Amino acid sequence: MPFIEMSDLTAEPLKPYTALNESQLLHYYEPQEGLFIAETSKVVRRALEAGYSPESLLVERRFAERREELLDMAGEAPVYFCGGEVMQKLTGYNLNEGFLCAMRRKKLPAAEELCRSANRIAVLESVVNPTNIGAVFRSAAAMGVEAVLLTPGCCDPLYRRAVRVSMGNVFLVPWTYIADSEREWQECGVELLHGMGFKTAAMALRENTLDIRDPALRAEERLAILLGTEGEGLCESTIANSDYTVKIPMTNGVDSLNVAAASAVAFWELCMR
Numbered sequence: 001m002p003f004i005e006m007s008d009l010t011a012e013p014l015k016p017y018t019a020l021n022e023s024q025l026l027h028y029y030e031p032q033e034g035l036f037i038a039e040t041s042k043v044v045r046r047a048l049e050a051g052y053s054p055e056s057l058l059v060e061r062r063f064a065e066r067r068e069e070l071l072d073m074a075g076e077a078p079v080y081f082c083g084g085e086v087m088q089k090l091t092g093y094n095l096n097e098g099f100l101c102a103m104r105r106k107k108l109p110a111a112e113e114l115c116r117s118a119n120r121i122a123v124l125e126s127v128v129n130p131t132n133i134g135a136v137f138r139s140a141a142a143m144g145v146e147a148v149l150l151t152p153g154c155c156d157p158l159y160r161r162a163v164r165v166s167m168g169n170v171f172l173v174p175w176t177y178i179a180d181s182e183r184e185w186q187e188c189g190v191e192l193l194h195g196m197g198f199k200t201a202a203m204a205l206r207e208n209t210l211d212i213r214d215p216a217l218r219a220e221e222r223l224a225i226l227l228g229t230e231g232e233g234l235c236e237s238t239i240a241n242s243d244y245t246v247k248i249p250m251t252n253g254v255d256s257l258n259v260a261a262a263s264a265v266a267f268w269e270l271c272m273r
Helices: 012-018 022-026 041-049 061-073 084-091 130-142 160-165 182-195 215-219 236-241 259-272
Strands: 003-005 035-039 053-060 079-082 099-104 120-124 147-150 175-177 199-203 223-227 244-247
Touching: 012 035, 012 053, 012 099, 022 035, 035 041, 035 160, 041 053, 041 061, 041 099, 053 061, 061 079, 120 130, 120 259, 130 147, 130 160, 130 259, 182 199, 182 236, 199 236, 199 259, 215 244, 215 259, 223 259
Parallel strands: 003 079, 053 079, 120 147, 120 223, 147 175, 199 223, 199 244
Antiparallel strands: 035 099, 053 099
C-alpha cells in the first residue's frame, strides 16, 4: 500500500475527511453507493471484518507502527500520515487515537430479504439524533437483535457520530430502510411487517398498555419492536395498527426514558430473556 505524508489539509486526497459533509459523502459516487468515515482502529477493524471496502486511511504518525496488522487488512488503499497537530486541526479535538478511514458503502438489501430468517427485529421510526441511533445499534448488537429497520426519516446509521457512538456495532447488526417515504410508512408500514410474518410491539406511553414483562410478548415466535422519534414517540397510526402497545414500568414518577435507554431495556426483556 502507498504511504503518503500529508501536511496540507486542503489537499485533494483529504477532501473526504476535511471538506465534505455527511450528505456529500453519502452521494459521493451517485448513483452508486457513497462513502462514510470510520474513526478509531477498533471501529475500522469491525468495518473491514464486515466487508466494507476502504478508499483511504488517515493515520496520525505515532499510531501507525502499532496498527501495522490493521493497515495490512486495508489492502491497496492509500494511507495518509500526518502529525498530531494536523489531526487536531482536522477533527477540532484530540482523538484518543488518530485513526480515520474513508469507506465505501454497501448496497442495502430489501427489508424482506434482510428479515427473512430473523425472529427478533427492531424498527426505528424517525429517530433523528445520530447519538441515539449509535446507542440503539450498540444495544441491539449486545442484546441479540437480529436486524434493524429504519423509516426514511431516521438519521443515517453510517453518519460519523452514529458510527462512533455505536463503537462499530452498526457493522455487526444487519440493517436497511423500510418503505420509500415516511408517508408510505405511516399508511402501510405495520402491514408490511405483518406481511413479513412479524407481530408488532409498539413502545408507547399509554394507559391501556401491556407490561413489557408480560409472557405473551416473549412467547411470540417473530416479534418486531417499534421505537419512535425523540420526544413525540411513535405516530398514532403506528400504534393503532400494532398488535401490542407496550410500556416499561417505572418508579419515582418518571414517565419516560430516552429512546436509546428504552431500546436497551426492551431488547433485554424481549430478546435476551
